[in-house]
Amino acid sequence: MPTRYGRSPWIDQFPKSRIPTYPAHRGPIKVDAAIVGGGLTGCVTAYAFAAAGIKVALFEAETLGRGTSGASTGWISEDPGASFVEVEKLLGVRKTRYAWEAWRRAALDFAAVIRRLELKCDLEPRASLLLATTPEQAARLSREQKARKSAGLDAVSVKGPAIVAEVGVSNSVGLRGREGATMNPYRATLGFAAAAAASSSRRRCQPRRCFGRSRGISGSRARTSRLPIPFRRRSGIDLASGQPLFGIPPRRRTWSGGSMMNDC
Numbered sequence: 001m002p003t004r005y006g007r008s009p010w011i012d013q014f015p016k017s018r019i020p021t022y023p024a025h026r027g028p029i030k031v032d033a034a035i036v037g038g039g040l041t042g043c044v045t046a047y048a049f050a051a052a053g054i055k056v057a058l059f060e061a062e063t064l065g066r067g068t069s070g071a072s073t074g075w076i077s078e079d080p081g082a083s084f085v086e087v088e089k090l091l092g093v094r095k096t097r098y099a100w101e102a103w104r105r106a107a108l109d110f111a112a113v114i115r116r117l118e119l120k121c122d123l124e125p126r127a128s129l130l131l132a133t134t135p136e137q138a139a140r141l142s143r144e145q146k147a148r149k150s151a152g153l154d155a156v157s158v159k160g161p162a163i164v165a166e167v168g169v170s171n172s173v174g175l176r177g178r179e180g181a182t183m184n185p186y187r188a189t190l191g192f193a194a195a196a197a198a199s200s201s202r203r204r205c206q207p208r209r210c211f212g213r214s215r216g217i218s219g220s221r222a223r224t225s226r227l228p229i230p231f232r233r234r235s236g237i238d239l240a241s242g243q244p245l246f247g248i249p250p251r252r253r254t255w256s257g258g259s260m261m262n263d264c
């Protein structure tokens with residue numbers, strides 16, 4: 001597939017006629033949890049709440065899945081992508097091993113949920129190879145491999161000829177990841193949103209209409225341009241965005257309790 005900078009193949013290849021639209025948020029709503037941002041994080045979180053029977057609203061300012069989620073590579077890595085050696089210096093071996101194991105479990109769980117929900121997002125198990133091509137990188141990778149191995153983690157090193165055969169890069173060493181996966185992140189995001197909506201309607205939640213242009217969230221009350229959204233006692237507000245939400249700028253499209261809300 002040719003690289004086209006600034007364009008997402010996931011979004012480009014998705015049939016326009018199948019892009020979900022949801023009605024705009026209008027009027028006050030009462031929910032247990034409000035989620036700001038309909039990217040992968042927000043949609044998965046909405047699904048988790050809805051599946052647990054918790055009344056939830058998801059607010060999206062633009063279009064579901066078209067933030068960083070729709071532009072990502074869709075790699076579900078079983079590795080946090082940080083240096084074990086460096087983190088171990090800060091946290092010690094026990095906590096670092098725990099972080100790596102938790103990440104691995106999360107990656108496996110995430111793929112398992114996608115499979116269980118039968119989301120059509122081209123999920124495939126995928127091995128990875130972290131390559132070192134300079135002597136300095138090779139020394140760092142070797143320390144990394146030893147530290148992970150002595151902590152009891154999976155750390156398989158791969159040497160020259162095997163790497164040449166696999167990826168055609170000579171004079172390099174590598175660290176193998178064996179439990180990752182890839183997916184179409186845009187389809188996964190839409191799939192989780194649909195699963196959240198379906199899960200809510202199975203639980204007979206009333207579709208609730210919300211409206212856009214939120215101005216801020218304070219305490220247990222979300223303020224919008226028209227009316228506040230009251231939350232029940234012990235309710236939560238989740239902010240799900242790949243970017244900082246200083247001041248919480250407007251949001252326009254909303255999913256709530258079984259239905260998604262679109263542009264105002």
Ligand SMILES: Cc1cc2nc3c(=O)[nH]c(=O)nc-3n(C[C@H](O)[C@H](O)[C@H](O)COP(=O)(O)OP(=O)(O)OC[C@H]3O[C@@H](n4cnc5c(N)ncnc54)[C@H](O)[C@@H]3O)c2cc1C
Nearest residue numbers: 037039040041060061067068069072073074075241242251
């Ligand atoms: C090029 C690239 C490749 C990546 N590859 C990977 C990868 O392979 N694997 C991986 O795990 N991660 C990857 N990431 C990171 C990953 O994409 C992001 O961490 C993840 O998709 C973020 O999802 P999100 O839902 O948090 O944010 P987003 O997808 O950005 O969603 C945030 C949403 O919030 C909405 N929003 C913002 N403010 C408001 C508001 N006030 N009201 C309402 N809505 C609002 C936005 O419109 C947006 O839709 C990659 C990122 C990039 C940029």
